[in-house]
Amino acid sequence: MNKIFYGLAGEGRGHATRASTIVEALRDECSFTLFTSDQAFDLLGRRYAGTEVQLAEIECPRFRYDRHRRVDKFATGIATLGYIRRLRPMVEAVARRIEKEGPDLCITDFDPVVPRAAELCGVPYVCVDHQHFLVVSDLSGLPFRIRAWSRFMAILVRAYYHRQVTTVVSSFHNPPLRRAWQDRVVQAGVLLRPEIRDAVPERGAHLCVYLRRHASDNLLRALADCGREVRIYGLDRDDRVGNLHFCTIDERRFVEDLATSAALVSTAGNQLVGEALWLGKPVLGMPEPGNEEQHVNGYYIESSGAGRSMAMCSVTAQAVRRFVDEVEADGFPIDRTHLDGTPLTIATLRTFLDRPDSNAPGNRREVRAVKPLARLGT
DSSP: OEEEEEEEOOSSSHHHHHHHHHHHHHTTTEEEEEEEOHHHHHHHHHHHTTSSOEEEEOOOOOOOBOTTSSBOHHHHHHHHHHHHHTHHHHHHHHHHHHHHHOOSEEEEESOSHHHHHHHHHTOOEEEEESTTHHHHBOOTTSOHHHHHHHHHHHHHHHHTOSOOSEEEEEOSOOOOBOGGGTTTEEEEOBOOOHHHHHOOOOOOSSEEEEOSSOOOHHHHHHHHTSSSOEEEESSSOOEEETTEEEEOOOHHHHHHHHHTSSEEEEOOOHHHHHHHHHTTOOEEEOOOTTOHHHHHHHHHHHHHTSEEEOOGGGOOHHHHHHHHHHHHTTOOOOOOTTTBOHHHHHHHHHHHHTSOOTTSTTSOOOOOOOOOGGGSOO
């Protein structure tokens, strides 16, 4: 049985969902050790408690928020610099574990520790993430502000890795590839977990809402006045206020509510937007304040014709009602053709697992000193 070490960012549900999708597709033929932290560690820990899938907690970079609940870019940058100073011992610890346990392949989803450790030990690794779309895509069509931010962020994404063997970009939007990357990247759709693939969509009357961490009073008032039942996830509440039904996270229940909804109203995270579109649900995307990646996603929600995007602070009851009216009028045609990226991603990973054992005696490199960070960017 092949052995896989999998490192993933801990913030948000998208990274954990991609990881669990890959684990479920390959767990009959591979053993997994997952390296992560924060929300992903909690989610995957609950899912795989008592199973053969192992979890190891490592520190991951994460956003910092200000008192207005917006992404604080300065504080996030300072925290990231501190993380970089602590990176070396984390990489060395994982490298020692790689030498001891001998995985056949490493996978990374926006985690800088596991790929660096894999490089030290001569083990191949594959990037499976969403963020690499910033590096490999021709984003010249984006509005100037988010295009400039995307170019800056592409530098940081490249700095996470050194020389990955293959990059799989999992995304609900697939802009044209930059010429230099056309033969070096696999453009896949969203990794759809089995629960989503097996769901039977129905056109219901309620709105399914997912919010990360918080919701302003103005947003909740807008949802309360939209004239529909609203089922809200992500706020760690379980109660009802008028037409607002606050639900604690339960994967089965959430998928059922999404599949039977009229539409999704959500922060503009790639994974959930792709799942909703696969189920034929138009999306009202609300990028988190200060989260520019979500603003890019919001642009592609609009440009695809599959929904609307607006700043969270701009959402009003009138705007929600207008969106619902468009949904009822079938005003959002959804092209599902390339949304399911699971088969292509799994096929790509299997090409590495089918190769002769790169960890056999004589094929492994001895662990050596960790490269300085400045030399780890591509």
